[in-house]
Amino acid sequence: MINSFKRGDGRRQWLRAAAAVPYLWLLLFFLAPFAIIIKISLADPLLALPPFTPLFDWAASGWQKIQVTVDNYLFLFQDGYYAIIYLSSVKLAAISTLLCLLLGYPMAYYIARQPQRRRNLLLLGIILPFWISFLLRVYAWIGLLNTHGVINNFLLWLGLIDQPLALIYNDFAVYLGIVYSYLPFMVLPLYANLEKQNLDLQDAAADLGARRWQTFLDITLPLSRPGIIAGCLLVFIPAIGEFIIPALLGGSDTLMIGRVLWDEFFINRDWPVASAVSVVLLLILVVPMMWFQRVQSRADGGAA
């Protein structure tokens, strides 16, 4: 008896350790760069290596002086340019997320209602694009969308158009790229949710007089809320900071925070401002997530 207890405890400790290691790893390599970024964002730019003033200045007198400035943040708020970029990034990410949801929900629903074998095949189809490098897939879109790309040439050949359409280097191409790239991240959590919904619930609703669309609105949709939220976060968060897709498919007027970050770091070499931009971006993302966390825990509390 006592032995088995000990063994159980040991196993639990082992499990805890096994979980702790990757968590610590993630925490360390989230917190350490983040601390560095915060530090840089509080410095002044400098024409030197590294291109910013140090946090601790060993003055000649031997006194340690801490140099901190919030100028970079003030600059972000004073210059309307950044506000516009943040807003347009949020808008782009939000619309892309919505498009992913509208496309992904019916897909996930359809897959979840198929027989087991077909389900696995269809899921494989969702995951299949991951076998090819993300960068390559975005590049492939250039070939498709170009002025003399596959799509334009095909339409010209069909005689449907006489001038090539402007399919690339605009917001349309960015939406297309983001929705294409992130759709699986919407479908998978939705599928996981819809697949485990008890089908008796739908039958019960029908039995109580609900038509199919009413059953969907009253039962299926509200119960899939955790899946919707998970999918939306998985699309929205990476989409808002997306760099490659707007850089490759977007036009010069496509303003996204990822590109601005790149420009500040590598073109302007203004590391402090660039760091401030990324800290603010993080705050923009953290606030809605914390709000969601609170709403969710309140909903769970009500159910218990």
Place this chain on the structure above:
Amino acid sequence: MTGPMVKISGLTRRFGDLAAVDNIDLEIRPGELFSILGGSGSGKTTLLRMLAGFETPTAGSVFIDGVDMTSVPPYERPVNMMFQSYALFPHMTVEQNVAYGLKKQGMPAVEIKDRVMAMLDKVRLGALAGRKPAALSGGESQRVALARALVKQPKLLLLDEPLAALDKKLRQHTQFELMNLQDELGVTFIVVTHDQEEAMTLSNRIAVMNRGRLEQVGTPGEIYEYPENRFVADFIGNVNLVQATVTSVENGTVVLDCPEAGGRMLAAEDASSPVAGEHLWVAVRPEKITISKEDPGGSQRNVFRGVVHDLGYFGNLSVYRVELSSGKILQVSGQNRVRTAKKTVEWDDEVFISWDMGSAILLKD
């Protein structure tokens, strides 16, 4: 007399080559508490789902209260169902769950509130109206499911294994509650169950189902005492089955030769009208057999000698497995009417077992 509440004719449902429900005819009267009894894979749930409208019949028709419902969708049928999983909506409170059907019907909110609360009180759940299903016990969930199905005052209530998820004590209690509720509301109940005891105590009539077909339809007494075939005899309760050949039929007495039991056997002539030379099965219920140490005699009785092979003491009754000289083992059960700690019959005792010829059931193959 009014027509039947449910009239099923030639009802068939195929899944590929398999006929889950195979050409069933059945009539269920208004106000009946009717059970469909069968093992897993017997097609009983498919039959129920066709009554609810979740399955479309491959052939045949379903009339409910005289109206053809064969191709009417579930949301337009005057029928409600209680699911085995209860299927309570987890994101709604008890009250919202019960109100759902009335809301879809377009009833005014005030009226809904009254109806729902009255229904919840009826199943003693008034105090739990604000709870979510996750916070309910099994018995409470079962009553919410029942209330939700009954609140629309359906003509017909379908119950899929209504008691299966409850523990034994609660099951017995709930069983009587269900019967009282049915009696009070006068709604026709159709219960699907695999539990023969449940079907026996609950129902006015039982349909025994096997491999998509109805083996027998009758009252619990008819099904138990007058099974029409070997499946029903074997499925309901315990039974001893032996093969025999009819030697003669005279004055209502059937004489059989039964090498399996090692001798001659008598049975009363019944509706199966056996003829000499016919091969039959003889079924005898364990409680119809008497066990004794002395030869009971009597010309109308079948008497066999044997040795007690096994003995089970259950307090109120004892079950014996007696090995006949032919090697066949018969089960005998007896009430322990006398208060004694000593057993009158012991292991390896030589005993006589006997039964009245009227107790033997003759079954065609």
